[in-house]
Amino acid sequence: MRVLLAVGILGAAGLVLLGPPLDREDAVRAALLAGHGVVELPAGLTEVSSELVIPAGSHDLEIRGAPGGTVLRASARFHGRAVIRCEPSARVTLRGFTIDGNRAALEQPLSLPPSNVTFARFYRNNGILADRVLNFTIRDVHLREVANYPVLVSRSRTVLIERVRIGDSGSRNAAGKNNASGGILLEDGTSGFTVRDCRLENVRGNGIWTHSRFASPRNASGLIAGNRFRMIGRDAVQVGHAVRVRVERNSGSFIGYPAEEVDMESGAIPAALDTAGDTAGCAYVDNRFEEINGKCIDLDGFHDGEIRGNRFVNRRPPDAYPHANVGIVFNDSHPHTRSNRITVEDNEIDGLLFTGIFVIGPGHRIVNNRLLNLNRAHCNENRARFGCYNPAGDPDLLQSGIYLGRGVLRPNPARESLIRDNLITGYRMRERCIVAAPGLDRRANLLEGNRCRDVVAAPAGSP
Numbered sequence: 001m002r003v004l005l006a007v008g009i010l011g012a013a014g015l016v017l018l019g020p021p022l023d024r025e026d027a028v029r030a031a032l033l034a035g036h037g038v039v040e041l042p043a044g045l046t047e048v049s050s051e052l053v054i055p056a057g058s059h060d061l062e063i064r065g066a067p068g069g070t071v072l073r074a075s076a077r078f079h080g081r082a083v084i085r086c087e088p089s090a091r092v093t094l095r096g097f098t099i100d101g102n103r104a105a106l107e108q109p110l111s112l113p114p115s116n117v118t119f120a121r122f123y124r125n126n127g128i129l130a131d132r133v134l135n136f137t138i139r140d141v142h143l144r145e146v147a148n149y150p151v152l153v154s155r156s157r158t159v160l161i162e163r164v165r166i167g168d169s170g171s172r173n174a175a176g177k178n179n180a181s182g183g184i185l186l187e188d189g190t191s192g193f194t195v196r197d198c199r200l201e202n203v204r205g206n207g208i209w210t211h212s213r214f215a216s217p218r219n220a221s222g223l224i225a226g227n228r229f230r231m232i233g234r235d236a237v238q239v240g241h242a243v244r245v246r247v248e249r250n251s252g253s254f255i256g257y258p259a260e261e262v263d264m265e266s267g268a269i270p271a272a273l274d275t276a277g278d279t280a281g282c283a284y285v286d287n288r289f290e291e292i293n294g295k296c297i298d299l300d301g302f303h304d305g306e307i308r309g310n311r312f313v314n315r316r317p318p319d320a321y322p323h324a325n326v327g328i329v330f331n332d333s334h335p336h337t338r339s340n341r342i343t344v345e346d347n348e349i350d351g352l353l354f355t356g357i358f359v360i361g362p363g364h365r366i367v368n369n370r371l372l373n374l375n376r377a378h379c380n381e382n383r384a385r386f387g388c389y390n391p392a393g394d395p396d397l398l399q400s401g402i403y404l405g406r407g408v409l410r411p412n413p414a415r416e417s418l419i420r421d422n423l424i425t426g427y428r429m430r431e432r433c434i435v436a437a438p439g440l441d442r443r444a445n446l447l448e449g450n451r452c453r454d455v456v457a458a459p460a461g462s463p
Helices: 024-032
Strands: 008-011 014-017 037-040 044-054 059-064 070-086 089-095 098-100 126-131 133-139 142-144 151-154 157-162 165-169 184-187 191-196 199-203 208-211 219-225 228-232 235-240 242-248 251-255 271-276 283-285 288-292 295-300 305-308 311-313 328-331 342-345 348-350 357-359 365-367 370-374 402-404 418-420 423-426 434-436 446-448 451-454
Touching: 024 037, 024 044, 070 089, 126 133, 133 151, 151 157, 184 191, 184 219, 208 219, 219 235, 228 235, 235 242, 235 251, 251 271, 271 288, 288 295
Parallel strands: 037 059, 044 070, 059 089, 070 098, 070 126, 089 133, 098 142, 126 151, 133 157, 142 165, 151 184, 157 191, 165 199, 184 208, 191 219, 199 228, 208 235, 219 242, 228 251, 235 271, 242 283, 251 288, 271 295, 283 305, 288 311, 295 328, 305 342, 311 348, 328 357, 342 365, 348 370, 357 402, 365 418, 370 423, 402 434, 418 446, 423 451
Antiparallel strands: 008 014, 008 037
């Protein structure tokens, strides 16, 4: 039975009805055509068979749930890019309702898009899609069981995503591995954004991230703060191709799980905090994560920024981390960047299987960090059990406290950096505390006051 109702626009003159009663989906669609005012969604469940479109040119529009609760659910025959799609508009707010993406019916195997195609164009069956919107707000919205991206914002300015809950979302590729989908994505030069106080759980891909194509404007001037993550298959937070983004006071657990869906075939090693592209002037501050099946921080393309006051702890037995990696990794995949002038200060890493920090490039400040219970895999002596993979010519890469490298994809040796007052403990750390790659001279850096101790004791987190 199709339920009939009247939907209208709430303006200065009160609720203005938009004609005779319609079925739920058509009534919502008709109300959105006005492009301004307040649209109160119907209470209860509304099945949606195609996109609910906020038309181009809309402005000063609020779409809100009913006091008794509203659920918009994609039907099994849903066709479209997103349950709600917002075309170029200004001052649009979505708040107080639920979107159920019906992933069980709509998920299809997907790879990542080609490098010249935006995610907004490539992915269908998303939750909310906003493209070229000025002053866009999502507040107190719950998105669950979305096949691809619960929230995807492209080419927009002044974006606020606040107190959003996301669960059980994202798709897989043909091999059954995660394809980065399932969380909040801001892309292609989105600027002036804030993502705060959101909760994300059981996300197959990345939790919150920025992404831009190589030739697109970088994402800029953002804040990702106070968000909580649990059971994230790829990265909890990734700042990709961006400038002036601050990531602070986020927390989470079980990053890189479920392990069987991690896309190791594509080199997508999970990280609590990740970076990609050309990323400058950014800061990762006071974040707390535990149970990380991958890296704590990957600084690929990161330069002229700071990593300060973060804490990462792994407490479980070594076999619980099949995709374990180095704690903090300096990296240089972007062809136009070099790892340089990064401050790494007052961070704590506790219970890694391998090395604490891998360093390349000049001008860094690595000061007063606590790298505890390192090399729980007992590399390289325990190579048969844990792999202890080392590229040719780098035998100490996974068994050091701090490893001074020569570069990754191109020469960029660790040099002219201050490495001072770090506490480094773990398996054979007295002799392997700060190690330079073959051919590098440790004296190219200033090493002062570092304390190195052997600990072959209980797992991290034990009293």
